[in-house]
Amino acid sequence: MNSRRFRSFLRPLHLALALITLGLTAVPSAATTLDPATIGKAAGVAAKAQPDGAVKIGWSRSDVPVTVDGMRLPPAAGLGSWASFTAMGDHAMVMGDTVVFQDEVDAAMDAAFAHGLSVTGLHNHFFYDQPKVYFMHIGGEGTPARLAAGVKAVWDAVKAVRAAHAQPADGFGGATPSPGKLDAESIATIVGQPAPVTDGVAKVTIARKGQMHGQAIGASMGLTTWAAFSGSDDLASIDGDFIMRADEVPAVLQALRKAGIHIVALHNHMMGENPNYYFTHFWGKGKAADLARGFRAALDAQTASAKH
Numbered sequence: 001m002n003s004r005r006f007r008s009f010l011r012p013l014h015l016a017l018a019l020i021t022l023g024l025t026a027v028p029s030a031a032t033t034l035d036p037a038t039i040g041k042a043a044g045v046a047a048k049a050q051p052d053g054a055v056k057i058g059w060s061r062s063d064v065p066v067t068v069d070g071m072r073l074p075p076a077a078g079l080g081s082w083a084s085f086t087a088m089g090d091h092a093m094v095m096g097d098t099v100v101f102q103d104e105v106d107a108a109m110d111a112a113f114a115h116g117l118s119v120t121g122l123h124n125h126f127f128y129d130q131p132k133v134y135f136m137h138i139g140g141e142g143t144p145a146r147l148a149a150g151v152k153a154v155w156d157a158v159k160a161v162r163a164a165h166a167q168p169a170d171g172f173g174g175a176t177p178s179p180g181k182l183d184a185e186s187i188a189t190i191v192g193q194p195a196p197v198t199d200g201v202a203k204v205t206i207a208r209k210g211q212m213h214g215q216a217i218g219a220s221m222g223l224t225t226w227a228a229f230s231g232s233d234d235l236a237s238i239d240g241d242f243i244m245r246a247d248e249v250p251a252v253l254q255a256l257r258k259a260g261i262h263i264v265a266l267h268n269h270m271m272g273e274n275p276n277y278y279f280t281h282f283w284g285k286g287k288a289a290d291l292a293r294g295f296r297a298a299l300d301a302q303t304a305s306a307k308h
Helices: 003-026 036-043 102-114 144-164 184-191 246-258 288-306
Strands: 055-060 080-088 091-101 118-124 133-142 201-207 210-212 215-217 224-231 236-244 262-267 278-286
Touching: 036 055, 036 144, 055 144, 080 144, 091 102, 091 144, 102 118, 102 133, 102 144, 102 246, 102 262, 118 246, 133 144, 184 201, 184 224, 184 288, 224 288, 236 246, 236 288, 246 262, 246 278, 246 288, 278 288
Parallel strands: none
Antiparallel strands: 055 080, 080 091, 091 133, 118 133, 118 262, 201 224, 210 215, 224 236, 236 278, 262 278
């Protein structure tokens, strides 16, 4: 075969190979197609497809009147709970924000954890609001129906609190701790960290290290986990702050809740730090030793999560 005939023979072969290659690269990877009807059925509310391809559900908190700075706030002005679902490979991802009053946070958070959702933020949007309104952000990955059922469980938990008591509570209930004898040595032994006493308060402080803008920073710059114990051995309070990397947040929150300690905030304190740190503030009442064991359990859960 001469060179001209050989080149003529190769042309269609090259074309065929090019078409095959193009076909292989043009085949899209398998992806979940989000069906609003499926999500809506699992969530128990109407679901609507959005222009960007996400599917969104919502719930307006019109069940409790809210005033902000003396003005009655219409639900449309910022009292809407929502969750949005987007395809993520062969499954889906959800992000959302749930309006919660103070006595609803525990139930909403526990429901989120029970259904495989993460809590990614807890904070306020207003000042001088009555009753106090907070916003709990959630996230998760899985099948659209399972995620939607999880969001439904969170919202149902909130509704159950309101069904039991129409108006938000003004406290956690139970006896109020008062100053008394507090065994700081026992607390230190349980926690495994010193608990020096100042003005009757035993406080545990645990430092972490990081960097910000290339500068090493540590405890004195705010990189600490701490817990303050007030009251007496028989009836104490604990309040404090956990510093966490993102991958440590779920373990710490769940351990605190398992110990009956209330999460009152989850947010960041800094920008530009490395690694990025998040902080959760907490509050609890009970026997000082029980509170110390709950705090220690969260420390242990954090350590275990950091090893994975």
